[in-house]
Amino acid sequence: MHQLIWLRSDLRVQDNTALTAALQAGPTIALYLLSPQQWLEHDDAPCKVDFWLRNLGELSAELAALNVPLLVRRAPHWRDAPAVLAELCRELRIDCVQVNEEYGIHESQRDQAVAARLEQQGVQFRRHLDQLLFQPGSVLTQSGGYFQVYSQFRKVCYQRLHTALPPLLGTPPAQAPLDIASDAVPSAVEGFASPSESLRQLWPAGAAAASERLARFADEQLDAYHNQRDFPALPGTSQLAAYLAAGVLSPRQCLHAALRHNQGEFDSGSQGVITWINELLWREFYKHILVGYPRVSRHRAFRPETEALPWRHAPDELAAWQEGRTGIPLIDAAMRQLLATGWMHNRLRMVVAMFLTKNLLIDWREGERFFMRHLIDGDLAANNGGWQWSSSTGTDSVPYFRIFNPLSQSQKFDPDGRFIRHWVPELVGLNKRDIHNPAAPAATLGGGLFGLADYPRPIVDLARSRERALAAFKNLPQREAAHD
Template structure:
């Protein structure tokens, strides 16, 4: 038996279900990664994320080659070409089966379904594994057998299911079939590397080893205080693992296993810092389940359909000022500039800038969702869409429409001394900690683009006038 393993957002050797199973039941293994230009353009994928993926592919290709596994890099223009490309490679390599780790957004699901149909018609066995979640979609249901729309209820059932699922995973790569080491041909990869991005090397070194080193450091230091430090952007209080989870150089199971080890095996008791971080892993699972159970969110639709009545503004000039960090609201501008400079944004600030865009500027949340995906190194459709719809009060378990973060209050609370603002908005570096959050007129820095109090009131009134359907409240 010879198996072709198709790598996607699972760029690692350890705890890789598709690869591990191939190592168990195959006499030989081939590997493939496909770069689809249409996919990158239409979803979109940030250039910094592409560069991060390509650096991971270089390392992965070398690691697989050391085991005698050849990683083939294929390039296609459209998604329609993928099934034929996979089949042709499988036949060229004399593979009997194809292994993939599931991806849950609708386009990816349809793509994989088409690949499976094409391969099966040619007599190739296709096996699909769950990798991006701890509890697979379909296992979390309410008493009526329906999926949850509210996180708290989802979490209760998730905890019941998760303790019964084998989440523990090996820290090392599986034992591969004996083969002669080969050399990874990275000629195509060098072509893909045409636009280098220094932000990756500076802030996000690639690789499975780097991901595990960050996990270890976080477990050894910050996790026990995570509940106290995670909301302060000037403090190193988060794991910074999101880019590595997004490309799959570390798995959520490995993260959970490390957290449970630190917490003495406790899931929702024990260290508050640890349980708070585990809660974030459950949120990641929740949003992957949402795109599976409610595929309408993959079609640019709000989860709460009544919210599409909201008269979103289509002001491109105002939106551009938000994108470039030129709104005149210091914490918003600092956060947006952090994204532009590093390809990443602190999670608390993602909520702040998203609410500012949707609740103060009244710009369509889909504009912000798209901008984030076009810039984030950790861009993951499920998590990004879920976060934006939560902030805009259009999604599952959404923030009530009358809950609107005041960015100045958030700034004073979570960046009290203004250290984060000074780092990314140097025009205001000379101001004291009292004035930096809501500065007087400063030469070279714009005045506020909107009145926070007036715009908040207007948005709440507009939401209140929408024709809400009780059936969409969820459970």
């Protein structure tokens, strides 16, 4: 009898909990399901699907070195997965399917259906903790509920990490060869256009590329992370989120790399390390929220009272935001970065989200969906958590009256306009004062708008739109967020 590891968002051989368990239990075969219909329903970005396939190709070679054949099967929708796995288990004499847990509501329903189907034919279905440091349900408040405030969640996580650091598993030893051929990994899937070669080059596939990026970040940028991470013109962030989302890297690998750099310390030593570990725990927090409050997987606000917000139907303004032509240079630069690279700087994700939901008063779900359709690191928990934080509808979210001014954010975090000039070349001739707000009266002195006929005027008055948002939130009925 054989073991089957069903790969999902865990595309690596090193520190892979389910793969290690499978190889320890017996002869192992790997499986990956292509589910284009489900991916379309989940708004997965074409560049992200391409990234999955490129990493799967690299993984196939790594599995071959362990004598583990990789099978690629089609299950267009996740409701097709139980039948596909049941047939494969009969065909290959599988007695146990090993998986690393996933946490969205559709992922949980899929796995429950697969487990029930396999149980009917005597096949075990074993789940493992892998993409998180702590099992959801194990980090709870004193009353036994899931945390709604990040700082309290982080405090308990720190206590656990100090007493029981999750170990790294390494790469398992090779098994004896099996008389089963691997399937070819497709280069594309219908419904998902291939991204540009320039975008692909920004995100090289494979564990070796991910490990190199992690090592370079730890050696060269981590100590300055707390000072540089908010400046989009600087290489101050790790740009590892795509590898974490696809499971090419594990959070344990990231945590151990940070601790090695900081002599094993979590909350002393390098401030850059402390700040980065804090970001890893934000990622953890939002995945726990998915499990504890499943309504956020159903396109619902964490704070039910905010469902009554009078969101505006403004398709022209939404399109201007999506296309990077709002007339607010930092907003436009950030959106163009997303469209060209599949990624946006984290500070700018908050700025553009707050502009859409507060200044334009457009439903946060429009932004959440657009991000998922373009982000190479799109992750349900992190994306939903970030959008609901920015729109003041989520757990531990920014107070509704704290609204980023994109002009002051631009002046503070792109003071010389380097980032804006790169992504909004129409403004390259402006000086570092005027580039943040080319529509300001002072910027028009000395010969009009410097020939900027192609750059639009702002689509909204920032001060008036701020007051409109404040009024909308003040008129909401106030009640506590209900529990699922």
